[in-house]
Amino acid sequence: MAGxxxxxxxxxxxxxxxxxxxxDNLRKSxxxxxxxxxxxxxxxxxxxxxxxxxxxxxMEGREYMWWNKVNTMPGKGSPKDxxxxxxxxxxxxxxxxxxxxxxxxxxxxxxxxxxTYNWNDVIxxxxxxxxxxxxxxxxxxxxxxxxxxxDQATGKYPNSFYFYLPRICNHCAYPACLDACPRNAIYKxxxxxxxxxxxxxxxxxxxxxxxxxxxxxxxxxxxxxxxKCIFCxxxxxxxxxxxxxxxxxxRVRWVGFVDDPKSLIYKLVKVWKVALPLHSEYGTQPNVFxxxxxxxxxxxxxxxxxxxxxxxxxxxxxFLFGPEVDASLDIMNTELQKVKNGGKSELMEILIARExxxxxxxxxxxxxxxERKPDKKGAYSREDxxxxxxxxxx
Amino acid sequence: xxxxxxKKTSKSNGELLDSDNAFWKSCAKVKVxxxxxxxxxxxxxxxxxxxxxxxxxxxxxLSVFSVHNTENIFFxxxxxxxxxxxxxxxxxxxxxxxxxxxxxxxxxxxxxxxMGSKEYPTNSWYWRPxxxxxxxxxxxxxxxxxTYTKKSSVxxxxxxxxxxxxxxxxxxLKVSGKDEETVEFKPGGTIGIGFAVWEGxxxxxxxxxxxxxxxxxxxxxx
Numbered sequence: 015m016a017g018x019x020x021x022x023x024x025x026x027x028x029x030x031x032x033x034x035x036x037x038d039n040l041r042k043s044x045x046x047x048x049x050x051x052x053x054x055x056x057x058x059x060x061x062x063x064x065x066x067x068x069x070x071x072x073m074e075g076r077e078y079m080w081w082n083k084v085n086t087m088p089g090k091g092s093p094k095d096x097x098x099x100x101x102x103x104x105x106x107x108x109x110x111x112x113x114x115x116x117x118x119x120x121x122x123x124x125x126x127x128x129x130t131y132n133w134n135d136v137i138x139x140x141x142x143x144x145x146x147x148x149x150x151x152x153x154x155x156x157x158x159x160x161x162x163x164x165d166q167a168t169g170k171y172p173n174s175f176y177f178y179l180p181r182i183c184n185h186c187a188y189p190a191c192l193d194a195c196p197r198n199a200i201y202k203x204x205x206x207x208x209x210x211x212x213x214x215x216x217x218x219x220x221x222x223x224x225x226x227x228x229x230x231x232x233x234x235x236x237x238x239x240x241x242k243c244i245f246c247x248x249x250x251x252x253x254x255x256x257x258x259x260x261x262x263x264x265r266v267r268w269v270g271f272v273d274d275p276k277s278l279i280y281k282l283v284k285v286w287k288v289a290l291p292l293h294s295e296y297g298t299q300p301n302v303f304x305x306x307x308x309x310x311x312x313x314x315x316x317x318x319x320x321x322x323x324x325x326x327x328x329x330x331x332x333f334l335f336g337p338e339v340d341a342s343l344d345i346m347n348t349e350l351q352k353v354k355n356g357g358k359s360e361l362m363e364i365l366i367a368r369e370x371x372x373x374x375x376x377x378x379x380x381x382x383x384x385e386r387k388p389d390k391k392g393a394y395s396r397e398d399x400x401x402x403x404x405x406x407x408x
Numbered sequence: 409x410x411x412x413x414x415k416k417t418s419k420s421n422g423e424l425l426d427s428d429n430a431f432w433k434s435c436a437k438v439k440v441x442x443x444x445x446x447x448x449x450x451x452x453x454x455x456x457x458x459x460x461x462x463x464x465x466x467x468x469x470l471s472v473f474s475v476h477n478t479e480n481i482f483f484x485x486x487x488x489x490x491x492x493x494x495x496x497x498x499x500x501x502x503x504x505x506x507x508x509x510x511x512x513x514x515x516x517x518x519x520x521x522x523m524g525s526k527e528y529p530t531n532s533w534y535w536r537p538x539x540x541x542x543x544x545x546x547x548x549x550x551x552x553x554x555t556y557t558k559k560s561s562v563x564x565x566x567x568x569x570x571x572x573x574x575x576x577x578x579x580x581l582k583v584s585g586k587d588e589e590t591v592e593f594k595p596g597g598t599i600g601i602g603f604a605v606w607e608g609x610x611x612x613x614x615x616x617x618x619x620x621x622x623x624x625x626x627x628x629x630x
Contacts, residue, residue, distance in 0.1 A: 026448040029522075029551070033451045116458035119500035194454035196552055196614045219614040223499060225454045233499045 036198055043207035046187065047245060048272035048301035049256070050282045050289045051180050052365060054308055055264045058084050058178040063160070065261035066182075070244070075236030078128050080160045081243035082258045084180045088330060089163030091181070093120030093229050102190050102227030103297030112188065112297060117224045125232065127156035175325050177307040179334075180266070182258065183230045183243035184291070184300030185209045191242075194225035206271075207301065208245035216240055227296035254381045255374035265367040270375030272301055277375050278364055279303075286361050288342045290335040305365065306331055306339050308346060409515075409625045412438050412601060414474040414481065414593075416629040424475065424482045427565045427574040432484045437471035442605055442618035449521060450615055451552040465618035466607035470506075476581060476628055481593050483508060485575045485603075492568040493608030494537040502613045505536045505606035506575060510591040515600035515623050523548040531591045532604075533562045533577055541565060543577055547589050551615065558587035596630030 022030070066082035085091040093099070101117025129148040136144050148156050167174035185202075189209045192200040199215035200222060202208065211222070211231075218238035223231045231242045246256040254260070259267035270277035275284075282289040282303065289303035307326060314320035324343075331339045349359040367373050423429055444465025450456045471486040485506055493503045509532045511518035517528045524530035526549045534556075535543040545560035561583045566575040581593040591599060600623040606612040 022448060026446075029448065033453070036451065037453065112453075114454045114457040121498050121500060123498075190454065194452050196450060196452040196455060198451065198552055217614065218496075220499060220502075221452060221454060221614070233496075235496060238496070 037193055040192055040198060040201040041188065043202040043204050045205065045274075046207035046272045046301055047185065047250065048270065048279050048283070048303065049182070049245075049259065050268040050279050050303045050305065052266050052305040053177055053179065054305060054365075055266045056084065056178040056180055057264050058086065058161070058165070059263060060084050060161070061261045061263050062180055062258035062267075065257040066243070069246075069257045075234035076232070076241060078122070078125055079232040079234075079241065080126075081230075081232075081241075082180065082182045083160045084178050085161055086163040086165055086176050087179045087334070088168050088176070089166065091179070092126050092158070092160045092162070093124035094126075094158050094162075095124070096120065096229040097293070099229055100227065101225045101229075101296070103188070105297040112193075114190065114193065114225065115227075117190075117227065119220060119223050120229050122233075122235075123158065126159040126162065127154075129156040129159075169325075172313045173325055175309055177309070177326070179292075179304070180258070181228070181230065181292075182302060183209060183245070184228055184298065184302045185243075185245055187299035187301060188297065190225040190227060190296075190298050191222035191231055194221040195219075196221060203247060206245070206247065206250060208247045208250075209242075210244050210247065211240055211242060213237075213239055213241075227293065227298065228300075249381065250377060252381075252384055253377050253379040254384070255377035259374060260381075265370060265373065268367075268373045268375075269377055274375075278373065279375065281360075281364060286345060286364075287338070288345050288361065290338050290342055292334060294336050304335065305346070306335050306342055308343060308350075409623065410438075411625045411627050412472060412474060414476055414626055414628040416595065417475045417477050419475070419477060421477065421480055421578070424477065424480070425563060425565050425576055425578050427484070427567045427576045432473065432574070432576070435473045435475075435484070437473045437484070437486065438624075440470045440472055440603055440620050440624070442467055442470055442603065442620055445615055445617055445619055446521075449551055452615075455616065459616065463610070464612070464616050466610040466612065467605040467618045470603055470605060470620075472603070474626065476593065476595065478581070478595060480578050480580050481628075482576055482578045485577075486572055487605055488572050489568070489607060489609075490571045491609050492537070492573065494568075496538060502606070502608040502611055503536045503538050504573065504608045505534065505604075505613075505617075506573075506577075507535070507604040507606075507617075508533045508577065509602035509604065511600045511623070512591060515625070518600065518623075519550075520600075520602045520619075520623050521621065522551050523554060525550050531589070533560075533579070535562075535564050535566070535575060535577055536606075537566060537568075539564075545588055545590050557589055559585065561588060561590075593628055595628050598625050598627045600624070601626040 062082050071079040099118040102115055104113040127150050129150050132147050136146050150156050167176045185208050197215050199212045216239040222240050231240050234241050255269050259269050268278050270279040289305050291300040309325040312320040312325045349361045352359045353362050371378050447456050447461045467487050473484040475482050509530050513528045518524050529549045532546045533543050541564045543562040543564050545557045546554045548554035562579045564577045583590050602620050604617050604619040606617045
C-alpha cells in the first residue's frame with residue numbers, strides 16, 4: 015500500500031487513520047497473561063485436551079474443535095500441515111512495519127475426523143468375529159485426527175525420537191486474527207490481554223482463520239461464527255487457573271503475567287530465557303512459550319551413550335523455536351549439571367514444580383470451592399452417580 | 409440521479425414471491441453496473457495488505473425490477489453466477505449473496521460507499537441461499553458496523569438455472585416494532601437504493617464484494 019499513499023483521497027486517508035486507531039485500541043491491554051509449557055514433561059496424555067473439550071467444546075457446532083490439543087512432533091499436526099498454510103506477518107524495520115502474509119483456510123477435514131468405535135459389536139460377538147473399527151458418522155473411515163501422528167517417531171532406531179507439543183491459541187501481542195477481522199470483532203481483553211472473539215459481532219467471514227499462522231481458530235458451522243481458545247477467562251476472573259493447566263498431570267504448564275517480574279513465567283521467559291515462543295518468525299508475538307525438549311542422549315554404534323550430537327536434530331528445534339533454542343538448551347544443561355553435582359539451581363527448582371499451586375501465579379482458587387450452580391443438563395451429581403451405581407444402572 | 413420505478417401491480421403476494429413466475433421474465437429490468445469495493449474502504453489491514461483490488465467484485469451487472477401491490481414491496485434480481493455456492497460446504501467455501509441498501513435519511517448526506525455514518529445510517533436486506541429464504545434485516549452506521557436486527561420481515565424466493573441466480577425479496581411496505589429498525593416505503597414516495605453482490609466462488613464475503621457505487625432513486629407509483 016505504501017506506493018498508493020499519494021493516490022488516496024483525503025477521505026480515504028481519514029478512513030485509514032480511523033481503521034488503524036480502531037485496531038490499536040483493540041490490541042491494547044493493561045496486562046498480559048501467558049503460559050509456559052515444558053516439553054520435557056509432557057507425556058501426551060491429552061488430559062488438557064479433555065479438560066478443555068468437556069468445558070468448552072462439547073456444545074453445538076463445536077464438537078470437532080480442539081481449542082487445546084497435543085500434537086506429536088515432528089508431525090503434520092492439526093489442522094494437517096498447518097505450518098505450511100501461511101498467515102502472520104513479515105516484520106520490517108524492527109516491528110515498525112507489519113506486512114501481513116496471505117494465509118490459506120484449513121478445511122474441515124484437515125482439522126480431523128470425529129469417529130466412533132464399534133465397541134458394542136466387538137463385545138457382543140464371539141471373540142475374533144468382529145474387529146475393532148473406527149468409523150466416521152457418515153460411514154467413511156477416518157484418515158486424520160487431532161493427533162493422527164500419535165507417537166510416530168522420526169529417525170532410525172535406537173536414535174529415533176518424537177516429543178509432544180501442546181497447542182492453544184497463543185494470545186499474541188500482535189494478533190493476526192485481530193488485524194484480519196473487518197468487523198472489529200476480535201480484541202484483547204484490557205484486564206489480561208487474552209484474545210477473544212465477540213460472538214455477537216462476528217459474522218463468520220473467516221478472514222481470521224486465513225490470517226492466523228498457527229491455525230488455532232475454528233469455524234462453527236451451526237452458529238456461523240469463528241471460535242477459539244479463550245484462555246479460560248471466565249475462570250481467571252474467579253482466580254481459577256485455566257482448565258488445561260490445572261488438569262495437567264505432568265505439571266507442564268505455568269500460568270501468570272508475562273510482564274510481572276515476580277511471576278515464574280517472567281523468570282522462565284525473560285530472566286532465564288529458556289522458554290521460547292513457537293515459530294516467532296510468524297511475527298505475531300505469542301504469549302505461550304515452550305521449554306524445548308532436551309531428549310535423552312544418542313546411542314552410538316558401540317551401544318554406548320554418544321553425546322557428540324543431540325538426538326533431536328538442532329536444526330529441527332531451531333525451525334520450531336528459532337536460533338535462541340541453542341542458548342536455552344545450553345542453560346538448561348548447565349543448570350542440570352549443577353544439580354547433578356550436588357548444587358542448587360533456581361531454574362531447576364521452578365521446572366520441577368514441587369508445589370503444584372505455585373505454577374498458576376495469582377490463579378490459586380480451587381473451582382470446587384466456588385459457589386455456583388452447575389448446569390444439570392447432561393451432567394450427573396455425586397448423588398445421582400451413587401444411586402445409579404447402587405441400582406447398577408451404569 | 410438514475411431512477412428505478414417501483415410499479416404498482418394488482419398481482420398477489422404468492423405470484424410475486426416466486427422468482428420463476430412468468431411475470432418477472434417479461435418485465436423490462438433495469439441494468440445496474442456493480443464494481444469491486446476499493447481496498448481503501450477495508451477496515452482490515454490484512455485484507456488491504458494481501459487482497460488484489462482488481463480481483464474483487466466478480467459480478468459486474470445486476471438486473472433489477474421492483475413492484476408493489478400496496479401491501480408489500482417486491483424486488484426481483486437476476487445476475488450471472490456460473491457455479492452457485494448455496495451453502496458453507498467447508499471452511500474455505502463462501503455462499504453467494506445479495507444485499508439491498510436504503511438510506512434512513514437524506515440520500516445526499518448518506519455515503520453509499522461507507523454504508524452510511526453515525527448520523528446517517530443505512531438499512532440493508534441481506535440474502536444468502538443458506539438463510540433458507542429468510543433474508544436478514546440490518547442496520548449500519550458506517551463501514552464494519554452492520555448488525556442484524558432481532559427480527560426481519562423480509563422474505564425471499566430464489567432459484568438458480570442457466571448459470572444465473574434469480575431472486576425475489578419482499579417485505580410489507582411498513583414494518584413496526586423496536587426489534588426491526590428498518591425503512592418505510594410510501595406509494596407515491598421515493599427512497600434511495602443501492603446494491604451489493606457476493607460471488608462465493610471468488611471468496612467474496614463481508615466487505616469483499618461487488619457494489620453499486622452510486623445511489624439510485626426508487627420511485628414508488630402511487
